[in-house]
Every structure is written in C-alpha cells, then in structure tokens.
Amino acid sequence: MKQAAKPRPSGNASLEKGLDLFNRIARDRGQTPLAALAAEMGLPRSTLYRLTNALEGAGMIARLERHHYEVGLPLAEALRGMTPESQLARLSRPALRRLASTCGATAHLGVMENDMVTYLVKESAGSVPAEPSFSRENTQLEAYCSGIGKVLLAWLPEEERARYLAGGPFVALTQRTITDPVVLQETLQTVKAEQFARDDGEIADDLYCLAVPLWTGDQRVAAAISLSFARRAEQRREDEGHLAMLRACAARLSIGGDGFFS
Amino acid sequence: MKQAAKPRPSGNASLEKGLDLFNRIARDRGQTPLAALAAEMGLPRSTLYRLTNALEGAGMIARLERHHYEVGLPLAEALRGMTPESQLARLSRPALRRLASTCGATAHLGVMENDMVTYLVKESAGSVPAEPSFSRENTQLEAYCSGIGKVLLAWLPEEERARYLAGGPFVALTQRTITDPVVLQETLQTVKAEQFARDDGEIADDLYCLAVPLWTGDQRVAAAISLSFARRAEQRREDEGHLAMLRACAARLSIGGDGFFS
C-alpha cells in the first residue's frame, strides 16, 4: 500500500512514464505482458510501444520473445559488481562520516543477514583511530547484544522475531549482556516503543552505543545506524543530543530528505 | 569510438535524453559533475537539472553530496542478484533452444573467465537427453580444446593470447587434441580468418562442434555460441547449413537483430 504518492511535479512526464514502465519490467523481470502493463498504467498500447522502443534503444531492456521483456545487457554490464548492500554503503557513507565527526564518535550502518548483523559502513571521528574495534566493515556480529542488532530485531516481522528468540543461546560477552530470551523480548518492545536502542556495555565493558532505524518507503526497517562511544560512564547524559543527530541523519537517509529508499 | 550511432528515430526524445544521462551517471558511478555532463551532451543546465530530478524521483539515481550522483538504491534492489552473466544467459536461452531444436544438436553459450571457458547456457535438442555430457551450465572447461574456447581465444587481445599460449601445458584429451602452442596459434589464426572454430574430436572421440563469436556494439567478442554433435563421422558435410544457422543466431544475439549487446 503506497504511502502518500510523491506529488513531485518533476516537469518531465514523459521521462517519468518511461522510467515507471522500466521499473515495472525490471521488478518482475518481464513476466507481465505488455498489454497488462498498458492497463495497469492507464496508457494506450501505442504509447507503451514507443516507450518500450526507447527503453530498448538505451539498453535498459531487451526483448526476448513475444510478450517477454527483460533487463537489458548493457544495463547489467554498467551495474556489474553492484549489490544493494554495496550501494547502500556508498550512499550512506558521507552522511555517516559527517555524523561521526560531529559527535566525536564512531558511526555504523548495519543490516540483518541470516540472523546476524552485517556492518556495511564504519566511520570514525576525525583522526581518532577507530576506537571501538569490535566491528569491521563487511563482517557479521551477533544481533542480540548490539544497538543496531536490537533495532533490526525489534522491527523484524513477528514470526521471525519469535523464531530468533527461540533460537538462542545468547552468550554473555560482558556482565551486562542480555542472555535471557524473555528479557530480550521485553527490551525489543521497549526499543520499538522508544524508537531507538541502547547498548550499555553489553558487547564490551566500556562500550556505549545508540541506534535508530532507517525506514523504507513502504514502512519497513531496512537498516539501522548507530553511534558508538568508547567511554561508557555518564554517557547517558548526552543521549538526547546524540539521538537527535542520529534521527536527523536517519531521516535524511530514509524516505525523508533525499530518500535513498524507494 | 562509436560505430554508426543508431539512427533509430524512436519518437521519444525526452526519454532518450534522460536515459542517456542515466547511462553516463551509471557508467562512471557519478564521477563526472553535472556541469561537465551538460557540456558533453550539449544540453543546457536547466534541462539536465530537470532530467536529474526525474531520474532521482524514479529511484534510478541518488544524490550523495554536491556534484555527486550515484545509482539509486531502488534500482539496485530491483536488480538484486542479477549479474551480466546471468542476464546474458536468460536473454540468449530461447534463441539457443530454438537453434538446438532446429539442428538436432546441443547448443552452448560460453564466455572467457580466467583463461577458462564458462558455459552459461546449454540447450539440447528436443527430448534427447543431453548427448554431449562434457559440459554443464556454470562450470568451467579448458579453452584450448573446445570450439567456443577457440573462438574466444582467437579474438582475445594480442598480448593476452600470447600469454595464454605461453601458459600451457595443453593436456591431450584425445588423440586429436591440439597440444602444441605453435599449432594452436596457427589454428586460432585460421579461426579468425574463417570466422568460426571447429572442434573435431578434440575433447572426446566422437564429439564434433562448430562455434562462432557474438559481437558487441564496439566490435569486441563478448561470448561464443556453438553446436555440438555426438557423431563425428562425416559431420563436416553438414557444416555449411549448421554454420549458416549458427551465424544467423549469433547475428540476432549480437548487435544485429535485437542486439543484446550495447
């Protein structure tokens, strides 16, 4: 269900129609015959036909057989080696770098993969050598003990979260690590209610971290970003400011400002 | 250097300009600032600006920072899991299936990867269980002894071919396998001159195979397709007809007919 369709009057209706058509073809890999698309889009066949031709000429799509279009080879070639994850990392890195620099902390971006958190971006403040060394880009960590992990778990679909919680055991990394599934479950509810997660020395004794979700256009949580501090003591007093900045950054990366997600 | 720019008067100049812009951004991952693109394309800034907006709105590109565009996340997501190779396989399979069925043989499509031939498509005629079982899709074989391999080697850039030939040894799979680099070199020249390669029992005693190249828009050989027959005896008498069909198929897959490449 689409949320408030962008009313951006871009000024190039023709381009928009063409791109819309391309999106439809790309998303279902050309399963839908052209006639059906014409109906969906409320456009006459002749128009669709012309658009299709232009898309084909540009290498965006290719025609296989009757009623069958596909993403074109030139496009695939141009995008060689690109994955959604690598792209998300590229797109978010500048903002995370600024965030880290502003807050004098380390900023992370992570996504959920196979019940683990994969860190796609790690940006540390200024010249400070990356203080929290628990993470590295493109490596995975357990979800239950990190801020990003808790955010991602909190917004997991109901059944998946239940499955995760039942899947333990949750090994203690510090005295504060949450190891009881019931407590973890409650914590995740709090995360969802408060719209952020806190890791207060649950990975390493002096590590403190705040995390917030990134939203997609269709109201899913696609990733989470966090700020990590190497000194835990009294860190909470600064939560408010740091959360505000985290949220501003999240808004910019989510559908809000520039809107990387659909 | 572009070869005879397609004069296809597609009827949607606006879409074409937008897609052209997208291509330029995608290909160099947004390295070129907008102003430079405007110059390249011979369009005023305001137009570029509008096009950029439309592309961004459709999720095709995203803006990172000043002067910095990037392929959009929605597009990356829509194309998740797609590689140029998988796409080439999808696009060419129907044509190869028809070819195999028409000729009562097995058709292959292969590309060069790390000095080996990777078979991306294997389609056998009708109900016949795949006769030549030397190959499987997505597996690699030595290049020097197969039809497809010889085609790909023949059109390799000069230095690469020299390096390959110096890299032996070339193990004999049958009595007929070419194992002498000098002979192989000569064979490749013949392939280039005749525009096709023949494997006459060089992989397995009774295996006969004809292969021709697939051309890209900029006159490179991107892949090769072949017809394999399980009975070698007297097969040559039918070469002419089979080559004609192979070439027709290659033309259709190359820039000719529908033109999957660029």
Place this chain on the structure above:
DNA sequence: CCAAATAATCCCATATTATGGGATTATGAA
C-alpha cells in the same frame, strides 16, 4: 569573516514533442 566564483535551482513563453485513436500487419490458435 566577507566577496567572488561556481553550481544548483527556478520560472515561463514558446516551439517542439509526445500523444493516442485507429488502421495495418504479424503471430498464434483452432
């Protein structure tokens, strides 16, 4: 810190361009 330079964004009258109804042709089914 300000000023100059550069890039991005916006606006609007106009001509260029896409539009879509409908005719025609190709393809596949019966």
Place this chain on the structure above:
DNA sequence: TTCATAATCCCATAATATGGGATTATTTGG
C-alpha cells in the same frame, strides 16, 4: 483456412519539454 490477439505504424493535435536567463545556495580564496 479463419479467427483472435498482440505488435507496429501513422499523423493531426494538444500537451509538454525546452532553454535563456534570473535567483539562490554553496564553496573557495583572500
């Protein structure tokens, strides 16, 4: 063969993109 469906083409017209130039934002240099 005939019918049904989809693809392709054509063209007068309305709608749309166009781009010159003004305005605003951002960066750079002094």
